[in-house]
Structures are given as C-alpha cells and as structure tokens.
Amino acid sequence: ETGVTQTPRHLVMGMTNKKSLKCEQHLGHNAMYWYKQSAKKPLELMFVYNFKEQTENNSVPSRFSPECPNSSHLFLHLHTLQPEDSALYLCASSNREAGYTFGSGTRLTVV
Amino acid sequence: GENVEQHPSTLSVQEGDSAVIKCTYSDSASNYFPWYKQELGKGPQLIIDIRSNVGEKKDQRIAVTLNKTAKHFSLHITETQPEDSAVYFCAASGTNGGSQGNLIFGKGTKLSVKP
Numbered sequence: 001e002t003g004v005t006q007t008p009r010h011l012v013m014g015m016t017n018k019k020s021l022k023c024e025q026h027l028g029h030n031a032m033y034w035y036k037q038s039a040k041k042p043l044e045l046m047f048v049y050n051f052k053e054q055t056e057n058n059s060v061p062s063r064f065s066p067e068c069p070n071s072s073h074l075f076l077h078l079h080t081l082q083p084e085d086s087a088l089y090l091c092a093s094s095n096r097e098a099g100y101t102f103g104s105g106t107r108l109t110v111v
Numbered sequence: 112g113e114n115v116e117q118h119p120s121t122l123s124v125q126e127g128d129s130a131v132i133k134c135t136y137s138d139s140a141s142n143y144f145p146w147y148k149q150e151l152g153k154g155p156q157l158i159i160d161i162r163s164n165v166g167e168k169k170d171q172r173i174a175v176t177l178n179k180t181a182k183h184f185s186l187h188i189t190e191t192q193p194e195d196s197a198v199y200f201c202a203a204s205g206t207n208g209g210s211q212g213n214l215i216f217g218k219g220t221k222l223s224v225k226p
Contacts, residue, residue, distance in 0.1 A: 002154065002156070004154075005200075006154075022206050033213070040218070040219045041218065042115075042215075042216045042217060042219070043155075043200065043216040045213055045214075045215075048213060056213065088155050090155070099143075099145045099157050099160055100145070100155075100157065100214055101157070101212075102147075102154035102155045102156070103154050104152070104154045105153075105154050
C-alpha cells in the first residue's frame with residue numbers, strides 16, 4: 001500500500017448509470033489530484049485540489065464531477081458517461097516536501 | 112504550458128544490460144523531474160527524482176541525469192533484471208510537484224528485460 005487508497009478497484013457501468021470513485025490518503029498531504037490514464041496516451045490531469053479548494057479543472061466534461069470534503073478524501077462522481085471514458089482513473093496526493101504518491105487506480109469500463 | 116516528450120516508447124534489453132530512457136521538456140522554469148515506475152495493475156510509483164540544482168543523482172542501479180541548458184533528462188538503469196520490466200514515466204513541474212506546480216508526464220516507456 002502506498003498510503004493512497006482508491007475504491008473500487010474495478011467498475012463496470014452503463015451509460016445511464018451514476019457512480020462515484022473514492023480516494024483516501026492519510027499521508028498529511030495538502031494537495032490531491034485526479035488523473036485519467038488511457039492506452040497510448042500520457043497521464044491526463046483532470047482536477048487539482050489544494051487544501052480542499054479546487055485549483056484546476058483541465059477542461060474536463062461536466063459528466064465528471066469532483067468533490068473534496070476534506071484534505072484526506074477526494075471523490076469523482078460519474079454520470080451519463082461515454083464508452084470513450086473507459087480508462088484507469090488514478091488519484092494522487094502531494095505536498096511541497098514530497099512528490100506525488102499515487103493510488104492503484106480504478107479500472108472503469110463504460111458499456 | 113509545459114510539454115514533456117519521452118523516448119523510446121518501447122525498449123527491450125537482455126538481463127544484465129543497461130537501459131536508458133530520455134525525456135525533453137519545454138518550460139525552462141521547470142525545476143523538479145521525477146521518474147515513476149508502473150507495474151501491471153498498480154499505480155505509478157516514484158523511483159527517483161532530481162531537482163534543477165543537481166546534474167546527476169544515483170540510487171543503487173538507477174541514476175538520473177539532467178541537462179538544464181538542453182532541457183533534457185534521462186533515466187539510466189544498470190544491470191537490468193526481469194523485475195525491472197514495467198512502464199516508466201518521466202515528468203516535470205515548476206516545483207516539487209506540490210501545491211504550486213502540477214506534474215506533466217511523458218507518454219511512458221515500456222521496458223522489457225529478457226532473461
């Protein structure tokens with residue numbers, strides 16, 4: 001375990017479903033991130049939160065909705081997704097003294 | 112914004128040989144350059160990093176070099192072992208990747224070490 005826990009590990013959802021991804025860190029980091037990892041593409045930054053405040057939304061479609069209730073928890077709410085949204089969704093956390101620590105990811109399949 | 116290019120996309124070496132992966136970046140203000148290793152079914156794990164005030168850093172069989180003038184940095188793995196097989200990512204940011212700078216990643220290099 002890296003200290004960043006993501007659940008669920010795997011998720012299959014229909015295009016009309018609503019689901020949420022969860023990320024939790026107890027490393028004392030103040031920044032949390034959502035990345036999307038698709039085959040043959042670089043890791044794509046989606047959202048950044050610093051001290052619970054969203055500081056970056058990297059032109060992500062509104063069908064992805066992040067939530068950061070506190071500095072240890074981060075959610076990604078999903079609704080009306082498309083098949084091309086199928087990917088590995090990675091959560092990471094960091095602070096100024098340490099680099100990024102990633103979770104193991106949620107493998108999402110949209111059918 | 113920052114753009115990171117990584118080469119090669121795939122690399123196959125014999126066990127015991129060395130492997131070198133190269134990255135270039137575009138933003139001269141970037142000063143933190145980590146390398147991540149991603150094994151199947153896992154998230155990327157930090158293996159080594161370097162800051163712009165250092166030209167080289169070594170940790171056992173892994174070393175990273177940085178040329179700020181040319182804006183490129185490289186990962187060197189010596190005496191490769193089958194367990195080194197994974198996808199390696201380079202990244203760059205304006206700080207150590209904390210709240211004032213976001214990591215921009217290269218596309219990754221799939222390293223295969225043949226026994």
